[in-house]
Amino acid sequence: MADLTSKFLGIKSPNPFWLASAPPTDKAYNVNRAFEAGWGGAVWKTLGEDGPPIVNVSGPRYSAIHSNDRRVIGFNNIELITDRPLRTNLDEIRQIKRDWPDRAVVVSVMLPMNEASWAKHLPMIEDTGADGFELNFGCPHGMSERGMGAAVGQVPEYIQMATEWAKSAASIPVIVKLTPNVANILPPAKAAMDGGADAVSLINTVNSIMRVNYDTLTMYPTTDGMGTHGGYCGEAVKPIALNMVAEIARTKETSSMPISGIGGITDWRDAVDFLALGASNVQVCTAVMVYGFKIIDDLVDGLSTFLDDKELELKDLIGKAVPSVTDWQHLNLNYVEKAVIDQDLCIKCGRCHVVCEDTSHQAITHTVDGERRFEVIDDQCVGCNLCVSICPVDSCITMKQTSDDSAEKLRWTAHPNNPMRKTD
Amino acid sequence: MATDKPDVRDHRLSRDEIEANFADLHAPLSRSEALIEADRCYFCFDAPCTQACPTDIDVPGFIQKIRSGNIRGSAQTILRENIMGGMCARVCPTEVLCEEACVRNTHEEKPVEIGLLQRFATDPILDGGSQLFARAASSGKRVAVVGGGPAGLSCAHRLAVLGHEVVVVNRDDKLGGLNEYGIAAYKTVNDFAQKEVDYILSIGGIDVRNDCTLGEDVSLDDLRIEFDAVFLGIGLSKANDLGIDGEDKKGVLNAIEYIAELRQAEDKSTLPIGQTIVVIGGGMTAIDIAVQSRLLGAQQVHMVYRRGPEKMTATAFEQALAQTSGVTIHHKAPPSRILGDEFVTGVEFETDSGTIVLYADMVFKAIGQHTDGIEGLVLENGRIVVDEGHMTSLEGVWAGGDCVVGGDDLTVSAVQHGKLAAIDIDRRLREG
Numbered sequence: 001m002a003d004l005t006s007k008f009l010g011i012k013s014p015n016p017f018w019l020a021s022a023p024p025t026d027k028a029y030n031v032n033r034a035f036e037a038g039w040g041g042a043v044w045k046t047l048g049e050d051g052p053p054i055v056n057v058s059g060p061r062y063s064a065i066h067s068n069d070r071r072v073i074g075f076n077n078i079e080l081i082t083d084r085p086l087r088t089n090l091d092e093i094r095q096i097k098r099d100w101p102d103r104a105v106v107v108s109v110m111l112p113m114n115e116a117s118w119a120k121h122l123p124m125i126e127d128t129g130a131d132g133f134e135l136n137f138g139c140p141h142g143m144s145e146r147g148m149g150a151a152v153g154q155v156p157e158y159i160q161m162a163t164e165w166a167k168s169a170a171s172i173p174v175i176v177k178l179t180p181n182v183a184n185i186l187p188p189a190k191a192a193m194d195g196g197a198d199a200v201s202l203i204n205t206v207n208s209i210m211r212v213n214y215d216t217l218t219m220y221p222t223t224d225g226m227g228t229h230g231g232y233c234g235e236a237v238k239p240i241a242l243n244m245v246a247e248i249a250r251t252k253e254t255s256s257m258p259i260s261g262i263g264g265i266t267d268w269r270d271a272v273d274f275l276a277l278g279a280s281n282v283q284v285c286t287a288v289m290v291y292g293f294k295i296i297d298d299l300v301d302g303l304s305t306f307l308d309d310k311e312l313e314l315k316d317l318i319g320k321a322v323p324s325v326t327d328w329q330h331l332n333l334n335y336v337e338k339a340v341i342d343q344d345l346c347i348k349c350g351r352c353h354v355v356c357e358d359t360s361h362q363a364i365t366h367t368v369d370g371e372r373r374f375e376v377i378d379d380q381c382v383g384c385n386l387c388v389s390i391c392p393v394d395s396c397i398t399m400k401q402t403s404d405d406s407a408e409k410l411r412w413t414a415h416p417n418n419p420m421r422k423t424d
Numbered sequence: 425m426a427t428d429k430p431d432v433r434d435h436r437l438s439r440d441e442i443e444a445n446f447a448d449l450h451a452p453l454s455r456s457e458a459l460i461e462a463d464r465c466y467f468c469f470d471a472p473c474t475q476a477c478p479t480d481i482d483v484p485g486f487i488q489k490i491r492s493g494n495i496r497g498s499a500q501t502i503l504r505e506n507i508m509g510g511m512c513a514r515v516c517p518t519e520v521l522c523e524e525a526c527v528r529n530t531h532e533e534k535p536v537e538i539g540l541l542q543r544f545a546t547d548p549i550l551d552g553g554s555q556l557f558a559r560a561a562s563s564g565k566r567v568a569v570v571g572g573g574p575a576g577l578s579c580a581h582r583l584a585v586l587g588h589e590v591v592v593v594n595r596d597d598k599l600g601g602l603n604e605y606g607i608a609a610y611k612t613v614n615d616f617a618q619k620e621v622d623y624i625l626s627i628g629g630i631d632v633r634n635d636c637t638l639g640e641d642v643s644l645d646d647l648r649i650e651f652d653a654v655f656l657g658i659g660l661s662k663a664n665d666l667g668i669d670g671e672d673k674k675g676v677l678n679a680i681e682y683i684a685e686l687r688q689a690e691d692k693s694t695l696p697i698g699q700t701i702v703v704i705g706g707g708m709t710a711i712d713i714a715v716q717s718r719l720l721g722a723q724q725v726h727m728v729y730r731r732g733p734e735k736m737t738a739t740a741f742e743q744a745l746a747q748t749s750g751v752t753i754h755h756k757a758p759p760s761r762i763l764g765d766e767f768v769t770g771v772e773f774e775t776d777s778g779t780i781v782l783y784a785d786m787v788f789k790a791i792g793q794h795t796d797g798i799e800g801l802v803l804e805n806g807r808i809v810v811d812e813g814h815m816t817s818l819e820g821v822w823a824g825g826d827c828v829v830g831g832d833d834l835t836v837s838a839v840q841h842g843k844l845a846a847i848d849i850d851r852r853l854r855e856g
Contacts, residue, residue: 067463068459068460068462068463068491069456069459069460069463070456347527347528347530347531348468348472348527348530349466349468349469349527350468350469350470350471351466351467351468351469353469354469366469366470372470372472392466392531393531
């Protein structure tokens with residue numbers, strides 16, 4: 001079995017799977033169960049200023065988008081940061097770290113834009129023995145209306161300022177958690193770096209309204225008839241998160257920044273995606289809120305088996321796919337692929353034909369010599385991968401390269417149709 | 425050797441036991457089951473299941489509507505092609521029609537449960553849901569439909585939708601034909617056939633003359649004079665004879681007649697049934713009487729077919745149903761003689777390996793039906809010849825269902841015939 005021991009900013013954990021700061025890490029009870037199940041670490045649910053506890057709504061906090069068999073595809077919440085007294089949380093964090101010295105215990109914090117508050121609270125928290133801080137600049141609902149969470153994360157100057165305050169108040173590592181609710185993830189990442197952050201973690205949740213209630217024609221869900229946008233997460237957001245992780249990992253100015261990957265990780269393959277695209281470890285929330293802590297078995301076992309099969313060590317996987325990510329303009333326009341349908345695997349549903357006919361390039365037959373038969377018309381096929389994407393049979397349609405490898409590469413930057421082309 | 429006094433009696437099982445035996449063959453899908461099953465549909469292009477449906481139901485279309493929660497729209501997609509989509513969901517041999525064509529068979533050897541999904545979509549409408557159809561403006565034309573079975577009712581409904589006035593001439597005291605009198609009881613529980621009849625009539629414009637038999641109470645000539653068009657959906661009312669010695673002995677019965685009695689019985693435990701039964705035939709009716717004999721409490725039921733299993737018209741599913749119900753199926757055994765004095769005591773068969781005798785307290789004949797024909801109509805092999813639009817050789821007379829050439833004893837085909845005939849009648853009447 002591959003060694004999954006992880007060291008993120010010097011924080012050791014037996015595997016690279018941490019629970020993200022969220023309801024599953026709100027209490028010692030839950031975190032204890034998670035560590036018993038085998039989770040490598042936990043980012044404690046966000047602590048706020050000492051004072052009157054946060055008040056949550058007592059109506060629905062969560063809602064989900066389901067498949068017809070009620071599999072949760074996307075998930076949304078309007079829960080705020082911890083609503084328990086600071087002292088209770090600190091006592092429990094201290095006890096957990098004592099009971100589980102080999103696990104990573106990082107504490108998420110959200111404080112107002114006021115240096116004194118950071119200087120006051122961070123040492124109190126650090127005193128628990130916690131391994132690091134994660135600055136919550138990401139929550140898009142509720143707290144952002146009070147000038148915290150995403151309200152900070154959307155303004156790079158604020159990120160840098162608060163990060164500097166945190167760094168000067170803390171002696172343990174500081175991770176800055178970024179919001180995806182920005183046009184470009186790079187300025188926030190750069191600001192965290194400039195503020196002295198030891199790492200970034202991303203993504204937090206995405207602004208979202210789940211749907212309408214078809215009976216009342218109000219938004220859904222509501223609290224006493226009114227609703228508010230929440231934060232969207234789960235499998236559906238993974239591609240958004242992967243892009244942002246890869247952007248940070250492949251951009252020169254930010255590439256040295258360690259990344260903790262978050263966003264829809266459900267099984268070990270999702271973890272491979274994040275690690276290969278530049279994350280050094282991953283954090284999970286929605287999947288455990290859907291299935292419970294036991295999924296750690298598959299995450300650990302699957303990743304370990306994968307590394308064994310690939311004869312890789314965990315550190316070798318990190319960032320492995322980053323060099324393959326580039327801008328559109330650098331793609332080779334002389335490279336050609338065509339779809340090929342394996343007639344032995346084809347079940348003749350005809351979906352490839354109808355989608356190609358209706359929405360693409362009219363490149364798949366429905367009848368050949370009077371028989372129901374689906375074949376690619378190479379002359380019409382532009383290699384778009386639509387048929388591969390929608391075919392219900394795994395590996396029935398594949399893409400085959402038809403261009404010659406020895407042919408000269410032609411990028412848009414030098415393409416004759418590009419008026420801005422760079423000529424030698 | 426059995427005595428000449430056959431062991432035939434009622435109440436072999438208690439009423440409760442019999443009611444349990446005759447419960448719904450396939451339990452309906454729950455909402456969750458239906459949604460999960462609907463998700464399995466691939467929404468095929470030019471879908472093979474639709475091609476396999478004799479009534480051209482847009483199967484992926486109605487399943488997509490189940491998936492999206494549009495159950496009424498789903499029912500409409502079904503019923504606009506097949507007004508008996510509810511009954512067909514119960515009685516169609518889907519294993520040789522839509523479900524056999526399902527591409528999931530190739531993928532994983534388990535087709536989408538199209539029949540059960542169709543039932544899920546249509547049950548709420550038949551259970552008193554809304555009217556899904558509206559009648560066109562009155563054409564002022566009147567059409568007689570002879571026969572209250574699937575072909576006749578399908579034709580009547582479509583004609584009514586198209587704006588014509590319809591009179592259904594029905595020999596029985598209830599509408600429904602084989603749906604009411606012929607289908608195995610466990611396939612159509614809770615008086616479903618009458619529920620469907622009520623729904624069909626609720627469109628309006630359809631008058632019914634029950635207990636009115638063509639050729640006895642009214643003649644075809646009378647109808648041709650009184651109405652602008654006539655549709656014959658008269659089925660095959662005469663059971664075929666074996667043509668062997670002893671067929672007239674007491675206890676030798678036509679399966680269709682016994683089934684009709686069974687379907688109408690208030691309390692099925694009052695039906696007399698033998699201890700040992702021999703059923704002669706290899707089709708759906710043979711299966712139906714064999715299985716129902718077991719359910720009534722017959723101890724031993726033999727179903728004997730003259731040819732090999734590959735020639736049986738009962739589907740593999742139906743044969744398996746018979747076998748798991750405790751029916752013994754014999755092949756390649758043509759009957760040669762019915763044994764007994766006043767009462768039947770058994771049947772002699774000639775097999776490749778010699779003569780065998782199966783003792784029986786009752787013998788059911790289920791070797792097909794025929795029509796005696798109607799004067800003036802061209803017949804072929806005892807069935808009425810019709811053109812593409814289902815018009816017969818007589819001007820202004822159409823026909824469909826089991827009584828025509830090409831009839832295949834399926835409810836779904838009869839419904840299609842009635843529908844096609846109605847469309848053709850409408851076209852002709854409007855052309856004047």
